[in-house]
Amino acid sequence: MKMAGLQMLLFFFCLGSVQAGKLLVIPADGSHWTGMKPLVEELGRRGNQVVVVIPEESLSMGPSEHTTTLTFPVPYTKAQLQEQMSSGMDYVVSTDTSADLGGLLVSFFSMEMLKTFTVQNAESLLYSKDLMKTLKDWDFDAILTDPYEPKGAIVGEFLNIPSIYIYVNHPCGAHFLTSLCPSPASYVPQRHTHYSDRMNLFRRTVNTVKALLQPLACRRLFSHADEIASRFLQRDTSMLEIMSHAAISLMRFDFDWEFPRPVMPNMVMIGGFSVTKPKPLSQVSFKNDTAMADSSNK
Template sequence: MRWCLVITPLNLFPIVEELGRRGNQVVVVIPEASLSMGPSEHTTTLTYPVNYTKAELKASIADEFNTILSIDISTDLTKFQAFIISLDVLQMFILRNAEGLLFNKDLMKKLQEYNFDAILTDPFEPVGAIAGEYLSIPAVYMLINHPCGVDTLSSQCPSPFQMGSSYLPGRLYHRLSCIGVICFSLLWFEGHIETCFIKFINHGAVWLLRYEFTFEYPKPQICKFISHPKVKAFITHGGSHGIYEGICNGVPMVMLPLFGDQGDNVQRLVSRGVAESLSIYDLTAEKLLVALGKVINDKSYKEKITELSAIHRDRPIEPLDLAVFWTEFVMRHKGAAHLRPAAHELNWIQYHSLDVIGFLLLILVTVIFVTVKSCMFCFRKCFKKTQKKKKE
């Protein structure tokens, strides 16, 4: 019998259920005000108190949404302000969840007594990763992506997923060369943090990544009404789950991005000709009707989304089975240390190949030096012979 710990899962319910059905002992730890998961017949659910209620959580989300909609977004600065407001609310609840669990000595002691074989968590909310590090449990991370490329930095994967070419267009990079100094100085004013989040999550045994942009790893929780044959279009905010539902069921989409990566998601699908994008800030009934009419009546949208859906569904193993397999693999092999990239054991000189670069530079300088000296020697010899002939 193997024990698996799941902490504050954002969207892991199907995997957790399947792990329990296969005979694993799964313990789910969630805040009392959780909106994502509740008790299940296949798992043991433990809750911890937090200083907010479900009603307060829902009210905060509604207030944040209303505040964003009330802001004049005619300039890039006001758009950025709306984005910061959303981040502040998100950060507040993440911090409260972390404090509620990590400062709960009785619950942490109880979790330590279970002697878990693995922890399954989404590192977007870091409380699970921090708890796993504290309890010394091999971690399996399930995520789509992480802000600022933290997942790539932490996993030190030798061949990370390529999400695009340059992270900034050339012109924008040069325009930010001066402004960036001011912005980054403000952001990092608090000083150096001795233990950073990257150090916690770089001990993950397996990373189950779901951001290949044919959406290669679909969300198992597909709403059945989306697959109904009479559904002609799907209105969504462009979150990863809605995208999975639309692509998996071959339904053209009208998308209204609100936050985070949703704008990027929307543009990727618009560029593939399977969706239309609208702005929530200047939305009218007429614009919505025009967009719906376009994706419903223009047959190219349906043809392209059907083709994308066929690619998306064509796989040798179901995503749920794949996720469960790797989670059980980590539990069976006590962390699967043999899969850990060797980059984690290198110092920064070795990791960046500075020793190799230094050696090659030394050889290059030596070759150049010898070549220059040889040329000078030959030149002096030839010059002396020429002078002797002139004297004679």
């Protein structure tokens, strides 16, 4: 989907009007923000009031063009965050994920590392009373967030505004669980299996077991976030329930790496969205090409 088409989609479905709107953005760090940033800046350039909320310490986030940036304090430094992510990536890269056990270990380790980090961010933002009051008083039309971290989804539920999620593959498959998408394990391979859509009986069995474990994996990943959300919203709830309220989900998947599967009407595929815009080819005159061909023939 082209950038202009995606922006118009957000305009009509989320802001509800061709008039400029007020959009709250709560991104996730790293490549998640790198992929979302061009969209956010373009929405701001087109006259929308875009407010981006980020932690004071992060790997890649900072002020962006045509937007207002607000920050909240976090209990770690950028150096500590870099060290944690570096050690985590070293483990993932050194683990053989071609084996079933290796894939399970990487999935488990990734969720444990993510759980600790995202809980710190969620508590830091949600209990910044002055900032949360500012966001409530702003009266936003919608929130754009990456549910890779739970804080944005909780804020959207608190403010009671339409939530637009922009997804990359979620560690526990929450993007498909919360949307109630059919997920036939007989031909949709789970992550870290390296299976294709043509599996023998053994692989279908392993794939089915992993699919059945997905809800348990999500419950473990969100165990602390569920408690924070329930305490902050002052009602018994869970992240899977909150994420099921998405008004629209933008699925930032690369079609070259995904298998066809059923999706819901509010799920929009935007594969290739993270790809750098290609540069135009250098201009070569036809006259020079003809001269070179003539000289080579001689």
